[in-house]
Amino acid sequence: MPTAGPRSGDAIFASVERVNAELFTLTYGATVRQLLTDLEEVEEVNKQLDQMGYNIGIRLIDEFLAKSNISRCVDFKETADVIAKIGLKMFLGVNATVTNWDAEGTCCSIVLEDNPLVDFVELPDTCQGLHYCNILSGVIRGALEMVSMKTxxxxxxxxxxxxxxFELQVKLLKQIPEEYPYKDDE
Known part of the structure; x- marks a missing residue:
């Protein structure tokens, strides 16, 4: 994962096209509501939101790398910092901090100062097991997998x-070796 270079998360956020925040929030809420109706089980909705986020993350990383103009990160700590200070700011306009590192430097928390996905949201008692913003965990997981980090x-x-x-725990499970296919001339 690249490191912070000349463009900060604030600068990138100011320069990218955005949709209306309220429209985005309401559309996301409608999506979650429809999943609850269709799947009926809260745990299944959590899995579906994570999978949707994962699919977004594996595509979003290309835009992130192209627009952020940052170089490769040296370790997982630097990667987490880039996610918190540039990635979340770039795509959601959210400030976040990285805390609670373990001794090995493979597990941390990302604490969001704000979360636009939850504007206008109140969970009913029947949805208390729902991780309403689980799409974000999937996005982070998918994006990191595309830069060779299984999390x-x-x-x-x-x-x-x-x-x-709002606090997410991000745990590095393993570095995925980068593979470059080659054609063996016989």
């Missing part, structure tokens, strides 16, 4: 569940 991304805290902040 597990889970929600630790969620303001929709009564917590004081």
């Amino acid at each position: 597990e991304v889970t929600w630790l805290r969620d303001m929709l569940r009564g917590d004081d902040s």
Whole structure:
């Protein structure tokens, strides 16, 4: 994953085209509501949101790399910092911080200062197991996989569940060796 270069998350966010935030929030809410209706099981909705995010993340990384103009990260710590300070700012306009590193430097928390996905949202009692913003964990997981990092991304805290902040745990499971196909001339 690239490191922060000449363009900050704020500069990139200011220069990219955006859709109306309220329209985006309401459309996402309608998507979650439809999944709840179609799938009926909250855990299945969580899985579907994660998979949708994963599919977005594996495509979004190309745009991120093209627009951010940053060089390759040296380690997972630097990668997490780029996600928090540039990636989340670039695509969601959200400031985030990286905290709670483990001793090995393979697990951390990303705490979001704001979360536009939850504007206008209140979960009913029947949806208390729902990770409403699970699409974000999938996006991060998918994007990191495309830059050779197999990760597990889970929600630790969620303001929709009564917590004081939104906190994702990102755990590096393994570095995926980059493979370059070649044609053997025989």
